[in-house]
Amino acid sequence: MNTQRFGSKSSLPMAEVVPSPRSEDWLPKRDYILLPLIVLATIVLLLGCGEILARVFWAEHLDNACAYQTPLGKRFRANCSSPEKAVEGPWTTSVDNECGYRTTESCVVRGPDQLRVVVLGSSAARGALVAYEHTFAARASAALTGACRRIVDFQNLGTEAADLDRNDLRISEALALKPTAIVIVIGPYDIEHLKETTQGAATAGFQFNLHDLDAQLRKSRLFLVGQHYLYRDPAVQIAAFLRNGDESSRYLQNPLPETWRKQVDDVGALLGRITAQTAPANVPVLLFYLPTRTQAALAISKYARPGIDTAALGEALRATATQNGVAFVDTTPDFAGARDFGSLFYQADGHPTAEGHAVIAERVESTLLKLPAFGQCRAFVGARQ
């Protein structure tokens, strides 16, 4: 055995003993197959158990029992209530009034002195997955009633994204409610799915492919729970969003890509069809833009990324809304500037939470107060201050 000391020049600077592999150092051949299979089976079993546990402890109930399909889109049964729950949220009860609107106030009774706002839009506008009293409509209604010293009710006609393009067909129904103003709430998801219809989606046949499998895995409860925890840090959600890089994520580019320009034009066309009906009745229409959680996070300076413009889509919408005589409000800065950003959205689901609705409510309230019909309320608010 070589007993060299370090610094000796006469011998090779190699370790002394390089033992040849002994049989006990190596696994039997069957283990090259067995062990990976055991690992795989254990993971599958764990994931299966995890999915079961996730379904037990993280219940989800998205199907509203009061909803039904009409040729004009989804509607809700009158005087009906249904439980709702996002994976990440509490159990809530969605109650619809005698007209099938998510409002506790009657749609039929309207006092002579009363102000009324009609809400149009998708599930976010409807306040899905949030208790009624926490929805922006209920909050703004309560705040404005207080400010105006008379009833200001919000008749919420919100349904889902796929029906948005047919909202112009609901304007006569909305005008029949004699509204003081019409509020439309819209987000990138709604804009992207503007030309889809619930009927069209229902008739699409099921074809299995890898993309479907991926989509199914992404719908797994365990995946949602994992996503919920992962996305607690907005930086992780931003990274995932930017890595995704498909067409749906390109609304933060300036200039907007062609697909998104086209979709903004579609929104413009819808607004044109709406104002054509509301202008003769002299009912103002206000369009509120609701950002995604990622977009709002990117608008916070510490999460900002080069090449990302969080205002690009909002500005394009503002231009098209103004062109069609609709007042436009981008709530992205409100969300970005909110104190507890982490609590504003359900991280995995994407809908605004009760806290998120409070942010929207504040902006809706302050915007409505600027309308001439709310002039008297401004005077009361001014006197109070």
Place this chain on the structure above:
Amino acid sequence: MTVPSFFFLAFALGCALAFNLSVARWWRQGVLLFANVYFLQSFAEDWRQLLPFAGFLALGYAGVVLRPRGGSWFFLLAVLAVFVWLKRYLFVPPELLLPQGYLTVGLSYVFFRVMHLVIDGWETVPKGIAGLISYVDYTLNFTSLVSGPIQRFEDYRRFETKNLPLGEFVIGRAVERILIGFFKVYILSAILASIQGAEIDTLSASQPWTTRLVEGTVIAGIYPVYLYLNFSGYTDFVIGTARFFRIELPENFDRPFSAGNIISFWSKWHMSLTQWIKTYVFSPLLLTLFRRFPAPSIAPFLGVIAFFVTFFLVGFWHGQTSEFLFFGILQGGGLAANNLCQITLARKMGRSGYAKLTKNAIYAALMRGLTFTWFTFTLLWFWSNWAQLHGFASVLGAETSLALWLVLLVAATAILEALERLRLLTPAISIAGEPVLTSRYTRTVLSTVMAVTILVAAVILSAPAPHIVYKTF
């Protein structure tokens, strides 16, 4: 860099990959040197914070190199004095302490290695620049810098002189060890810490007596288990990591809660420290006492003194405050009393009678419970301070406090006995003569479960890596 953490693991595996690219000694020493220095500097915010540490290492190296020329006592005392000064022990006058902040992470463990080399390892350290690199690699070994284990230089040298095998079994066991360590620290100790924290928060004088008793028992009784999982988990992790560098670190734990007395407990708990202290404090002290007091009648009692002094130092080494001073007195006192009991019982019952008693199942179970309870009691001064202890005492009251230790003794006796029986049963579960629970297939399943749990917990908790208690010592 935190140990254990995913980042540390990635860093260590990257270095291990580079390390194993060549069997050339200079290459491996170089890679290890890079890893050691990089790891150490990762704790410092400024290079100036490293200077006292570097000075301490230089002093130690001077002691190793100049030892053959005499002055070993000078270097011994100098290394000890500088260590005490840098660690800011409470008896060091404040005006003598360095005013600026500096790095002390792992200093205690470096001290043990340096002392070992200065006392009797100096002959084995190679001469010249290679010897210096060897010295730095040994003292700063990044896998065991933070909290040990304390390896002897001759054992470390095996890695430099012999190419220890790194076959599939070795890799498999190393990976398993890393996972076990991670699981103990990340999952089990984190759960226990949160339970203890929650119980401390809820404990109040307004609670019913039984609630206070249960909560007090949980608060006290959970800590030794937490500490064991935290420290042994860290040790498992670093032993597994070091194996990728073909280094075999010594074991630090050997089922300590199965010990039937506190002397035996310390031979199973933080074993590398006990071994070091036995070699460099206990044995020389006992030898000196034997020489000074040669009368055979008092010879057995000299061990009592040696136990007290040695384990008082072990206890006091843990920290610089008066709580740790008291912890040292309790440790030393416990071992001394234990030794005195052994001597007395052996004299009264005769050696065979005493040996028979220790083999009695009920006595063994009770002693196991008593050892655990005593260690738990001493740990009060380890994890809390005088003010907190006063707070607990006032909330619990004298009656509850007394009842608490009785309940803990009974519970520990029963639980540890059950665990011991379960352990003995484990090899008996077999298929075709092969033990099932310890087979590599079962262990693969368990390792996979641990890996998945760690990953899920890391995602869910998204918390920084847990605090290793011994990192502060």
